[in-house]
Amino acid sequence: MVTRNDVARLAGTSPAVVSYVINNGPKPVSEAARKRVLAAVEQLGYRPNAVARSLRSRRTWTIGLIASDSTGGKSPFFGQFTRACEEVAWQRGYSVLLGNSAEDPERAEGYVRRFMERRVDGLVLMRVPVSVERAAELRGVPVVTIDHEAPAHFSRLAVDDEEGGYQATRHLIAHGHRRIGYVAGPLDVTPVGLRADGWRRALHEAGAQPDADLGALVAEGELSLEGGYDTALRLLSRPDRPTALFASTDDQAIGAMRAAADLGLRVPDDVAVAGFDGAREAAYTVPGLTTISQPIDEMARHATETLVGAIEEAAEPVTKIFSASLVTRGSCGCPEPHLIR
Missing domain, CATH: 1.10.260.40 (lambda repressor-like DNA-binding domains)
Structure with missing residues (x-):
């Protein structure tokens, strides 16, 4: 040998x-x-010899990444984040074990337990809650949470969801809309609820809708294309339908655009649409989708570097909130950018 x-x-x-x-x-x-x-x-x-290396360093050179939907089927955010995280980990000499919790808390806890049995050096939890008991067991283990509340001994990274929802709604208001519906995912999901807070704040400031009317402008559904389609159908089929829709994800917004078309409504002439995520697909809809763009790759790099720093240098937990930015396209009534290169 x-x-x-x-x-x-x-x-x-x-x-x-x-x-x-x-x-x-x-x-x-x-x-x-x-x-x-x-x-x-x-x-x-x-x-x-990987085994000997692990024994010497007391590390396995592996990271456990648990996502509520690692396939990207519910939101392109997950697939893009996972890929960027894996790329940085590879560059730093780590392998990534991937678990898909399928939005099942018991399955998420099971993955945490299994990954710890395999002696991973740290964990990244993407919109995955853990119980108080499990969080206590992870004290001393480097953990980074993404888009979710976290105990003090975890690092936490998130985008400013409330400000993003506020920006999107203010932009639709600037186009003259006052009856703006919210195509929501489950409101108990932290980012969805915060984006609703931003939507509500913008409408309050503009005096667009009294509190009593806001409930009629919200419809919850799955965080998916199908969920956006079904939710938008409910909102747009009402006699007093909204003239604009803000969706909690780009996938939902794309589903909402299809629902509008099936109802004979033109986007943006009859109903304006805006989403949230900054998914690559948003540039290729017709019209292009106006969206709040998250710095997904930057967040993934920062999450991985933060975790590696905690593993290798015992760095203290950090909290970092990233800014999101408005990207305007034709779905809200703005000029449509050309994609021809």
Whole structure:
């Protein structure tokens, strides 16, 4: 079996330098030495012993990522975030174990338990709640939560959902709309509820609707294309239908646009539509979808780097709230940008 010493002899370096190259640290290595070591690894077919490495470092070099929907079927946010997180983890020498809780709290707890049995070095929880008891068991384990409330010993990253809902609704108000419906997911889901708060605040400030009328402008459904379609049908089939819709996700907004078309309504002439997420698909609807864009890749990079920092340097938990930005397209009545490159 080829050993680290064999690689060092061929590369003309010490075994420690070989270790630094393979483990990407902890000490820097000159580019020339790095190239010699990598060439020797390739020539000799050296494969580090992962078990021995874990025993020495007391790490498994794995991260557990649990999402409420890792397939992206309910929202493109999950798939894009997961891919960006895995890319950063790979660059830092970590593998990612992925669990899909399917929005089932018991299944989420089961994944937490199984991942900890496999000695993952840390956890990323994407809109996945954990019980008080489970959170207490994770004290001392690096954990980053995404878009969910978290205990003080977890790091928490989120986008400013309320401000995003406010921005979207204010923009629709600026187009002259006063009866703006909210195509909502389950309101007990933290981001959905916060986006509703922003929608409500904007309408209050504009004097657009009295409190008593706001309930008639909200309809809850699944966080999916189908959920947006069904929810928008209910809102747009009313005699006093809204003239604009703000959806809690881009998928719901796209479903709402199809519902409008099936009812013979034109977007944006008869009903304006805005979404939330900044999904890539939003640029390819007809008309293009106005949306509140989340910095998904930036959030994923920050989440992974925060977790690695906690694993390798025992960094303290952090809370970071990211800003979202309004991207205007034709669905609200703004000029339609051209995609031809």
